[in-house]
Amino acid sequence: MIEVLAQIQFEKRTGAGCVAENGFCPSWIANNINKYWTPLLEHIYLTVVSLGLGFLIAFSLALLAHRRRWLTGPITGVTGALYTVPSVAAFLLLLPITGRGNLTAIVALVAYTLLILFRNITTGLRNVPADVVDAARGMGLTDGQILRQVELPLALPEILAGVRIALTTTVGLATLAFFAGGGGLGKQIYSESAGTGGLFFKSNVVVAGGLAVLLAAFGDLLILGGQRLALPWRRVTAT
Amino acid sequence: MPETTPDAASLEFRDVTKRYPGAEHPAVDDLSLEVAAGEICVLVGPSGCGKTTAMRMVNRLIDITEGDILVGEQSVRDRKPSELRREIGYAIQQTGLFPHHTVGDNIATVPKLLGWDKDRIRERVDELIELISLDPDEVRDRFPAQLSGGQRQRIGVARSLAADPRILLMDEPFGAIDPINRERLQNEFLRLQAKLSKTVVFVTHDIDEAIKMGDRIAVMRAPGKLAQYATPAEMLLNPANEFVEQFVGADRALKRLALQRVRDIDLWKVAHARVGDRVREVRTRIEDSDLELAMLLDDEGRPQHWLDERELQGETVEADSGPEATPVVELDDVLRDALGYLLSAETQFGPVVDDAGRMVGVLSMEVISHALHMPADQVRSSTDLIPEDEELLPGEDEAA
Amino acid sequence: MSLLILAQATGGGSLGCGNPPQRPIFIDAFDFVVKQRESVSGGVCIGGPKEILDLAATHLLISFIAVAIAVLISVPLGLYLGHKGKGEFMAISASNVGRAVPSLALLAFFVAFVGVGYVNVILVLTLLAIPPILTNAYVGVQQVDRDLVGAARGMGLTESQIIRQVELPLAMPTVFAGLRTSAVAVVATATIAPLANVQSLGTPIITPQTYGLAGQIGAALVVALITLVIDAGLGRAQRLSTPKGLTINERGAKRRRFAFLTPRTES
Numbered sequence: 001m002i003e004v005l006a007q008i009q010f011e012k013r014t015g016a017g018c019v020a021e022n023g024f025c026p027s028w029i030a031n032n033i034n035k036y037w038t039p040l041l042e043h044i045y046l047t048v049v050s051l052g053l054g055f056l057i058a059f060s061l062a063l064l065a066h067r068r069r070w071l072t073g074p075i076t077g078v079t080g081a082l083y084t085v086p087s088v089a090a091f092l093l094l095l096p097i098t099g100r101g102n103l104t105a106i107v108a109l110v111a112y113t114l115l116i117l118f119r120n121i122t123t124g125l126r127n128v129p130a131d132v133v134d135a136a137r138g139m140g141l142t143d144g145q146i147l148r149q150v151e152l153p154l155a156l157p158e159i160l161a162g163v164r165i166a167l168t169t170t171v172g173l174a175t176l177a178f179f180a181g182g183g184g185l186g187k188q189i190y191s192e193s194a195g196t197g198g199l200f201f202k203s204n205v206v207v208a209g210g211l212a213v214l215l216a217a218f219g220d221l222l223i224l225g226g227q228r229l230a231l232p233w234r235r236v237t238a239t
Numbered sequence: 240m241p242e243t244t245p246d247a248a249s250l251e252f253r254d255v256t257k258r259y260p261g262a263e264h265p266a267v268d269d270l271s272l273e274v275a276a277g278e279i280c281v282l283v284g285p286s287g288c289g290k291t292t293a294m295r296m297v298n299r300l301i302d303i304t305e306g307d308i309l310v311g312e313q314s315v316r317d318r319k320p321s322e323l324r325r326e327i328g329y330a331i332q333q334t335g336l337f338p339h340h341t342v343g344d345n346i347a348t349v350p351k352l353l354g355w356d357k358d359r360i361r362e363r364v365d366e367l368i369e370l371i372s373l374d375p376d377e378v379r380d381r382f383p384a385q386l387s388g389g390q391r392q393r394i395g396v397a398r399s400l401a402a403d404p405r406i407l408l409m410d411e412p413f414g415a416i417d418p419i420n421r422e423r424l425q426n427e428f429l430r431l432q433a434k435l436s437k438t439v440v441f442v443t444h445d446i447d448e449a450i451k452m453g454d455r456i457a458v459m460r461a462p463g464k465l466a467q468y469a470t471p472a473e474m475l476l477n478p479a480n481e482f483v484e485q486f487v488g489a490d491r492a493l494k495r496l497a498l499q500r501v502r503d504i505d506l507w508k509v510a511h512a513r514v515g516d517r518v519r520e521v522r523t524r525i526e527d528s529d530l531e532l533a534m535l536l537d538d539e540g541r542p543q544h545w546l547d548e549r550e551l552q553g554e555t556v557e558a559d560s561g562p563e564a565t566p567v568v569e570l571d572d573v574l575r576d577a578l579g580y581l582l583s584a585e586t587q588f589g590p591v592v593d594d595a596g597r598m599v600g601v602l603s604m605e606v607i608s609h610a611l612h613m614p615a616d617q618v619r620s621s622t623d624l625i626p627e628d629e630e631l632l633p634g635e636d637e638a639a
Numbered sequence: 640m641s642l643l644i645l646a647q648a649t650g651g652g653s654l655g656c657g658n659p660p661q662r663p664i665f666i667d668a669f670d671f672v673v674k675q676r677e678s679v680s681g682g683v684c685i686g687g688p689k690e691i692l693d694l695a696a697t698h699l700l701i702s703f704i705a706v707a708i709a710v711l712i713s714v715p716l717g718l719y720l721g722h723k724g725k726g727e728f729m730a731i732s733a734s735n736v737g738r739a740v741p742s743l744a745l746l747a748f749f750v751a752f753v754g755v756g757y758v759n760v761i762l763v764l765t766l767l768a769i770p771p772i773l774t775n776a777y778v779g780v781q782q783v784d785r786d787l788v789g790a791a792r793g794m795g796l797t798e799s800q801i802i803r804q805v806e807l808p809l810a811m812p813t814v815f816a817g818l819r820t821s822a823v824a825v826v827a828t829a830t831i832a833p834l835a836n837v838q839s840l841g842t843p844i845i846t847p848q849t850y851g852l853a854g855q856i857g858a859a860l861v862v863a864l865i866t867l868v869i870d871a872g873l874g875r876a877q878r879l880s881t882p883k884g885l886t887i888n889e890r891g892a893k894r895r896r897f898a899f900l901t902p903r904t905e906s
Contacts, residue, residue, distance in 0.1 A: 022751075084870040086827030088844060089859035096664045096856065135335025138300055138408070139349050139398075140324030153339045165738065172741035176831070179844070189747045190834065199834055205751040209744030216739035233339040233382045 025203045033207070035188070040211055042183030046174045047219070050106050051167055054113030061114070062121035063147075072122060076115070083115035087173045091180035105174070105182030112173055113166040120162025124155030157234060160227045164220050171216040185212045247438040248311030248405035250274040250297065255306035257292050257463070264462035266292045269306070272457055272468050276311075277436035281453035283443055284486070289463030290442050294408050297440060298327045310406055325349050328399035328407035328437070332414040334391045336383040342368070342394050343379040349402040367397040370431065389420045396428065400435070407439045414443070425451055446487055450475070450494055458483050472498055476614075492611055496574035504574070504610045506591055506600030509534050512546055516556045521546065530601060534564060534590060540597035542567065542590040564590050568602050578607050656684035664852060671843075671850075671857035679851040685843075686854060691861060698839040699865070701757065701832065702825045705764030709821060713769045714814060717776025721810070722802050730777035737770030742828040746835060755836035763835075767828055768821040775817025779810025808882050815877035822873055826866050840865075 018025035058079075065072040085093075090108040098104040128151050136150045152159075175186030188208035190199055198204065228235070250273070257267040267289040274280040282290035295301040297308055299320040308315045315323055336345050343364045350360045365375040371393040383391055392413060399407055412428075413421045425448065432439065441452055449456045450471040458466040458474070460482050467479035475495040478484035487494065510524035510533035521533050533546040535556065542564040546556065566580040566589045581589055581604065588603035656675040670676075675687035720726040745766065749759045783806050791805045830841035840862050843854035850858070 080870075081867060084823055084866050085863040086823075086830055086866055088827070088830045088841065089863040089866075092844060092855050092859035093863065095852075129333070129335075129338075131331060131333035131335040132337060133335075134300070135329065135331055135395075136337070136348075138298060138324055138329030138331070138335070140321045140352055141348075142321050145352075150337060154337075168735070168738040172738065172743075175741040175743040186741070186743055189743055199747050199750050202751045205744070205747040209741070209747055212741050212744050213739055216741075220735075220739065231339075233384070 019201075019203070022200065022202055024206060028203050029207055036185070036207060036211060039183055039185050039188045039208070040215070043171070043174055043185045043212065043215060046102065046105055046109060046177055046182060046184055047167065047170045047215070050109035050170050050174070051113055051163070053106070054110045054166065054170075055117055055163065057110065058114050058117035059121060061118050062125065065118075065122055066125050066147075066151075075118060079111075079115040079118050082111040087112065087176050088179050091176065091182075095180060100181030102177075102182045104180035105177035105184075108180065109170050109173055109177070113170060116166045116169065117159075117162050120165070121155065121159050124158030124162075125151055127158065128154045157227065157231060160223055160230075164223050167219045167223065168216040171212060171219065175212055185209075185215075246405070247276040247436055249276045249309075250280070250311075250406055250438055250440065251309040252293070253307045253309065255293070255296060255308060256304050257289070257296060257301060258304045265304070267296070267463035270463070270465055271306075272465065274438055274440065274455070276438050278454040279432065279439040279441055279452055281441045281443060281449040281456045282459060283446060283449035283453075283456055284459035284466070285461065286444060288459040288461045290444075290457075290459050291410055292463070293459070294410060294440050294442050297406065297408055298324045298329060300324075325352055325402060326405055328402075328404035330395045330399040330407070330409045330412045332411040334383070334395040336391055336395060336398070338383050341380050341382055342386070345383065345394060346398045346401050348398060353402055363401060367400060368394075370400075371397045372427065389416055389424060392416060392424060393427070396431075400437075405438065407437045408442075409439060410442045411444070412441075413448070414445075421448075428452070447494070450497070458486060460486075493575055493578075495611065496578060496607065499574045499610055499613070500570070501568055501572050501574065501577050501591055501602055502570040504606060504613070506606060507588070507603055509590070509598075509601045511536055511598065512556050513538075514556055514558045518551050518553060518556060521551060521556060530588070534598055534601075536598055539595070542592065542598045567592055570594070570599065574607055574610055577602055578604075581607075656687075664856060667853040668856035668860060671853040672861060678849045679847075679854075680849055683849070685850055686857065691840075691858075694838060694840045694842055694858075695861065695865065697837070698826070698829050698832075698841075698862075701761055701764060701837065701839065702822070702829050705761050705825050706768050706818070706822050708761075708765045709768035709772055710818065712765075713773035714776050717773045717814075718780055718802055718807060718810070721777040721780025722798070722806060724781070727777070727781075730774055734770040734774040737767065742767055742824070743831060746828070746831060750835050757837055760829075760832045760835045760837045764825045764828060768825050771820040771824070772814070772817040775813045775820075776810065779813030779817075780806045782813070783809045809885075811880040811882070812877055812885075815873065815880050819870060819873040819877060823866050823870050826862070826869060830862055 019028050061071075061075050061079075065075055082090075087108060090111065091104060094104045094107055098107055132150060132154070133146060136146045141149065174182075174184050175189060177184045178187040178190060185208050189205060189212075252270045252272050255267060255270045256265050258265045270289075270293055272280070282293055284290050292301055296303050297310070297315065299315055299318070303316065310323075310327070337348070340348075343361075346364045346367055347360045350363060355363070364379065368375040368378060373390065373393065378386065378390070378394075383394070386394065392415070396409075396412060399409070413424045416424060429452065441449075443449055443452070453471055455468060455470055456474055457468045460466045466486075467474055467483045469477075469479070472495060474483065475487060475491045475498070478487055478491070484491070507529035508527075509530050510521060510528045512521045512524075512533040512535050514535070525531060525533050531547070533551070535543045535546050535558075537543055543558075544550075544564055545562045547562075550556075566584040566586070568577045568580055568589050568591045570591060570593050572580075577589075581587070581602070587605075588601050590598055591600045591602050593599050656677050658677060662670075671686040672691055673688060675684045675690075677683070678685045717730060720730050742763075746760075746763050749763050753759050753762075780802075787809075788801060788805060791801050796804065829839050830844060832839040833842045833845045840858050843850035843858035844862075847855050
């Protein structure tokens with residue numbers, strides 16, 4: 001069946017001999033690059049929205065677990081199970097509930113970020129040196145002040161590390177969002193109907209796959225850069 | 240100090256007990272003691288004796304189960320914990336400095352909480368950095384990770400003093416420092432205390448530190464019981480029980496010698512002699528003195544040689560003869576050191592000189608042993624023991 | 640409301656494998672797993688325990704082979720690098736790079752440039768499985784207290800004895816955590832193996848024109864169940880692999896843990 005699809009695919013294509021021979025075709029890429037912008041934007045949209053919502057939820061859960069330690073286990077268990085269910089399966093299992101489209105994609109992607117973010121935020125909060133918190137309390141900072149002025153700033157490196165992991169993971173998983181009827185670069189990689197030649201066309205795979213990798217790498221570097229700026233005290237060493 | 244300095248507050252533990260649910264014994268058991276305003280009270284004892292728990296109840300980091308603690312006559316139970324804590328300085332062994340704040344911001348923590356204006360905070364920060372013998376322009380904008388261990392400890396102490404607290408709580412503040420620098424920091428703090436006169440609760444497990452730092456020492460023993468509360472001298476002379484005696488150590492007599500200076504005790508009188516003096520006169524002077532020897536002095540009155548029977552022949556005293564006048568002890572030496580000099584010179588006595596090196600008397604084993612029996616109330620307090628001229632060497636604690 | 644979507648009645652019935660009645664989709668999906676039916680387009684029987692088990696067997700076989708190869712490569716390499724303290728950049732960035740390359744893109748790349756078939760799919764899955772195991776083996780050895788290694792050396796253990804008797808046992812929980820991450824990722828990715836012409840539990844998912852929504856969701860349910868079981872199983876193995884001295888606390892009591900809750904130590 002796949003072979004049949006491949007043949008149809010070849011007939012559909014237009015262009016130079018390079019394309020007919022399924023080569024890597026710079027001129028085809030130059031001519032067709034416009035077909036990738038919308039999926040790229042969709043991909044960015046899926047990633048940013050999912051990561052943002054995931055962070056809000058994970059952050060709230062982490063603060064809750066920070067005050068009520070016993071909640072850490074159950075929350076890790078539930079988010080861990082969500083994380084374990086393969087994304088493709090999750091997209092499909094959500095379909096009857098949330099329908100085809102971005103909503104399903106976002107719900108599933110958010111579910112994936114929760115474990116990573118929750119774990120890193122709680123680890124970050126837990127790793128704040130006990131003497132620093134003790135001193136803060138001893139000087140008369142209230143619990144809220146300790147959280148805002150001491151614990152969160154000191155947990156920030158760990159939190160941002162979690163955001164980086166969640167970001168690259170989400171970019172990767174969002175390529176599968178087309179299973180839920182969501183957009184994104186995955187549709188370009190896979191589908192005939194995207195008009196870019198599908199899975200077997202080398203030029204398409206390189207461009208669409210490459211854009212996904214670049215998006216992950218760019219987002220990662222962006223957060224890394226922000227982290228450097230936000231944490232001057234991490235760069236100093238003892239004299 | 241700026242005009243804001245509130246008077247140091249007195250502190251009283253009134254039948255204070257701390258019980259943890261499920262624990263067999265209370266962590267602190269019916270503790271009562273009073274600390275006068277401006278005094279250093281050291282809580283000392285083996286680990287698990289409840290000393291830190293007792294201290295942490297003062298600023299309500301730990302809740303009191305029974306009894307009460309009064310700060311300046313007012314119960315801490317009536318205070319909102321965060322407000323109470325802002326009035327009480329807090330310095331701990333691991334420093335607890337905020338690694339993400341600069342030294343200046345660290346020191347400014349409590350003033351900011353109290354809503355001081357910016358100029359006042361900046362002024363106060365610089366004042367405190369100077370107070371702990373560091374250069375404000377050099378360290379103000381550094382992060383704690385850029386400082387040595389000793390500097391961090393000092394910043395921790397400066398931070399605890401920032402809002403002029405009425406009481407200072409210090410939990411092994413010099414515990415993580417090597418012995419040489421610990422001594423420097425102790426001296427520095429005592430000098431600071433001589434200026435500030437804060438009421439201090441100082442927790443340590445080191446009896447030598449307790450003796451050195453404390454105006455009064457509370458020895459505690461597990462589980463949470465007060466074994467003795469007394470001045471260092473009193474405790475060394477009359478340990479209240481076997482536990483205190485053992486905790487203080489077999490060398491408590493020696494420790495006590497560290498509380499006294501040569502200046503504070505009655506020395507032996509000795510006959511003086513100068514080149515050209517008549518021998519017969521010198522012999523007469525010897526009879527009026529405590530020693531069978533005379534000391535040959537130079538023109539400035541500095542000790543040169545001992546003169547004994549063999550040297551005191553002929554008409555007049557001559558130069559360049561007799562046993563050397565060693566070891567020379569100074570008035571500011573503590574008795575323990577002076578005893579050490581005598582022992583290592585294998586002699587029973589040695590000349591004592593003043594700041595200018597002039598002979599003032601003789602210190603002997605007998606004099607020292609007499610000092611051991613001096614009543615506790617005649618032994619001076621620790622704060623007076625710190626040499627004023629001790630300089631902090633640059634980079635002195637880089638090894639930390 | 641959409642939960643009430645009813646499965647479409649399919650035509651035909653001449654094959655004798657029957658047509659499912661109309662009912663809520665999740666029940667229909669369950670029925671697909673346990674009972675044969677005629678395909679959406681007609682002409683073949685689909686679903687039922689036999690087909691599901693066949694697909695699951697292939698699915699698990701390719702996953703197992705890929706993970707096994709990955710373990711054989713990355714555990715020794717990670718242990719060696721960690722022991723020597725070399726190649727930190729490689730060992731750590733392996734998992735970063737691994738995460739940044741979407742599995743679909745990697746599979747598509749192989750399909751377009753190398754071709755379809757079992758070998759290529761297993762190769763893709765192996766490449767996905769290596770980074771977490773490699774990184775965790777490296778980190779696991781690195782986080783063993785260097786004083787402990789020094790003490791072992793001081794007692795006269797050879798380098799290989801140190802690796803086998805000290806570093807490996809102490810790194811075991813971390814290595815297992817990596818294995819767990821990899822195994823779950825590989826089983827998940829094997830779902831898209833049909834794109835490379837290898838039939839797995841992804842086949843019903845990727846060809847709805849034959850299997851219908853019930854087939855898609857039924858297969859998704861099975862895949863989800865399998866990964867949860869594997870994750871829990873490896874979580875248990877992870878705990879069992881932890882040396883006893885590390886799991887008992889001061890009072891000598893074992894820490895209470897659920898398989899579900901075992902932390903995944905992944906960097």
